[in-house]
Amino acid sequence: MKKVALLWFRYDLRLSDNDALQWAIDQGYEILPYYHLSQHEQEWEIGGATRWWLHHALDDLAAQIKQLGGTLHLASSELPTDQALLKTIADHEVEAVLWNRSYEPAHVKRDATIKAHLKEQGLHVQSFNSTILYEPTTTLNKSGKPYRVFTPFWKALVSREIAKVESTPEAASWYGGKQESAPLQSYALLPDIKWDGGFYEMWDPTRAGALARVKTFSPKNAVLYLETRDRPDLDGTSLMSPYLHFGQIGPRELVHTLRSANQPTIESGIVRQLYWREFAHHLLYHFPQTTTQPLYEKYANFPWDENPALLAAWQKGQTGFPIVDAGMRQLWATGWMHNRVRMIVGSFLVKHLLQPWQEGADWFWDTLVDASLPNNTMGWQWIAGSGADGAPYFRVFNPITQGKKFDETGEYVRKWCPELKDVPLQYLHAPFEAPPLELLSAGVTLGKEYPNPIISHADGRAKALDAFAKFKASQES
DNA sequence: TGAAATGTTGGGGCG
DNA sequence: ACGCCCCAACATTTC
Numbered sequence: 001m002k003k004v005a006l007l008w009f010r011y012d013l014r015l016s017d018n019d020a021l022q023w024a025i026d027q028g029y030e031i032l033p034y035y036h037l038s039q040h041e042q043e044w045e046i047g048g049a050t051r052w053w054l055h056h057a058l059d060d061l062a063a064q065i066k067q068l069g070g071t072l073h074l075a076s077s078e079l080p081t082d083q084a085l086l087k088t089i090a091d092h093e094v095e096a097v098l099w100n101r102s103y104e105p106a107h108v109k110r111d112a113t114i115k116a117h118l119k120e121q122g123l124h125v126q127s128f129n130s131t132i133l134y135e136p137t138t139t140l141n142k143s144g145k146p147y148r149v150f151t152p153f154w155k156a157l158v159s160r161e162i163a164k165v166e167s168t169p170e171a172a173s174w175y176g177g178k179q180e181s182a183p184l185q186s187y188a189l190l191p192d193i194k195w196d197g198g199f200y201e202m203w204d205p206t207r208a209g210a211l212a213r214v215k216t217f218s219p220k221n222a223v224l225y226l227e228t229r230d231r232p233d234l235d236g237t238s239l240m241s242p243y244l245h246f247g248q249i250g251p252r253e254l255v256h257t258l259r260s261a262n263q264p265t266i267e268s269g270i271v272r273q274l275y276w277r278e279f280a281h282h283l284l285y286h287f288p289q290t291t292t293q294p295l296y297e298k299y300a301n302f303p304w305d306e307n308p309a310l311l312a313a314w315q316k317g318q319t320g321f322p323i324v325d326a327g328m329r330q331l332w333a334t335g336w337m338h339n340r341v342r343m344i345v346g347s348f349l350v351k352h353l354l355q356p357w358q359e360g361a362d363w364f365w366d367t368l369v370d371a372s373l374p375n376n377t378m379g380w381q382w383i384a385g386s387g388a389d390g391a392p393y394f395r396v397f398n399p400i401t402q403g404k405k406f407d408e409t410g411e412y413v414r415k416w417c418p419e420l421k422d423v424p425l426q427y428l429h430a431p432f433e434a435p436p437l438e439l440l441s442a443g444v445t446l447g448k449e450y451p452n453p454i455i456s457h458a459d460g461r462a463k464a465l466d467a468f469a470k471f472k473a474s475q476e477s
Numbered sequence: 478t479g480a481a482a483t484g485t486t487g488g489g490g491c492g
Numbered sequence: 493a494c495g496c497c498c499c500a501a502c503a504t505t506t507c
Contacts, residue, residue: 394479397480487500
């Protein structure tokens with residue numbers, strides 16, 4: 001009789017490019033595929049939008065496994081992570097426990113404890129990397145420290161070999177014993193209130209959806225990416241982020257696919273962006289406190305001007321700046337926001353409104369289908385200027401010129417702020433600068449159909465520069 | 478992976 | 493022909 005290996009899925013919801021699975025296959029184990037949803041156990045439990053995605057990703061993974069003759073074991077989320085795991089191990093005489101590592105700080109800590117405990121009990125426990133391109137412990141700079149700036153990180157690693165995993169999931173031998181799997185519905189991942197209509201329109205949250213998107217994107221759009229990726233009014237980005245986050249496609253298989261086109265703009269475009277994702281994971285691994293604390297500690301006491309009303313206006317897409325509002329509404333409707341617009345809304349929240357970047361990170365965490373702790377943390381610290389490669393404090397995005405420059409057709413704003421759809425392009429990104437009659441003939445009165453700006457750009461910019469400059473001076477004295 | 482203010486240059490209009 | 497002004501275009505610096 002074959003020995004049973006429990007394969008614990010996390011952010012690796014796929015059967016190819018999966019080291020833990022492949023190792024179990026190669027060793028001839030009978031594989032018990034396992035998932036557990038933790039609830040209220042740790043900081044940064046997954047948010048609303050990622051719960052929606054996870055539901056469908058698990059459903060899809062279960063179907064893929066079933067097709068190959070296995071059954072995905074969903075452990076009851078009423079038990080804490082360690083107890084649920086121990087129960088399954090005991091129930092099914094498991095001899096080996098395998099997983100691909102998560103680099104979230106809480107998971108790193110949890111997994112170390114569990115690994116030690118299981119080893120004490122005489123189990124074979126082994127973890128693998130399938131989530132990122134390289135191990136964070138192997139990417140230190142010449143003085144043995146983690147990189148804090150992207151460009152040296154990129155230069156040092158871009159030519160380092162990326163593993164290729166030969167995947168043979170069809171050769172797997174799946175555990176055939178009787179299981180008491182919890183129904184997926186018991187995880188209650190889908191919302192009670194139906195805010196997810198737009199999600200279904202935009203996404204196919206399955207492995208097949210990931211592969212279809214890769215096919216649309218590569219190689220033609222991947223080559224164009226460098227010039228279209230900043231244009232929210234075009235379909236210029238890869239849209240791979242949620243698939244990568246849940247591991248429905250692995251970063252290694254994706255990079256190999258993209259590189260097979262052998263085009264320089266792919267290397268300096270989308271591949272470089274995938275190394276930003278890599279950089280974010282390595283940063284969080286080495287600086288686990290940065291989910292809430294600035295990477296550069298001198299920013300710890302920055303005097304934010306916390307104001308719930310301003311935060312709420314930003315969250316709801318009611319700031320009176322069309323490019324900002326369009327982004328926030330796209331986020332709410334689809335669980336996703338164009339990357340360029342993420343920078344614009346981030347800058348607006350942190351600089352113009354002087355709200356703490358942590359508030360922005362919390363909101364994104366709850367509303368993005370690609371909410372990834374490393375990426376979210378790095379992105380917000382970047383825009384706040386307190387993190388790796390941080391934007392200098394005086395870099396304040398102008399939401400008007402950014403709108404004109406990157407949503408140059410205005411289609412993005414017209415889609416997400418439909419009340420402005422008849423406003424001439426000339427005034428679309430700054431309706432408050434339009435002659436009132438011009439607005440009226442477009443059916444808009446500011447303060448009625450569309451809000452007045454909650455702050456003037458000039459004031460917001462001046463306030464931000466002042467606050468940041470004063471803070472900087474106070475740190476130096 | 479800014480923006481705005483300030484400085485420089487050079488062409489054209491014009492007295 | 494020449495100087496002067498204007499201003500767009502570009503470059504530099506400052507926030």
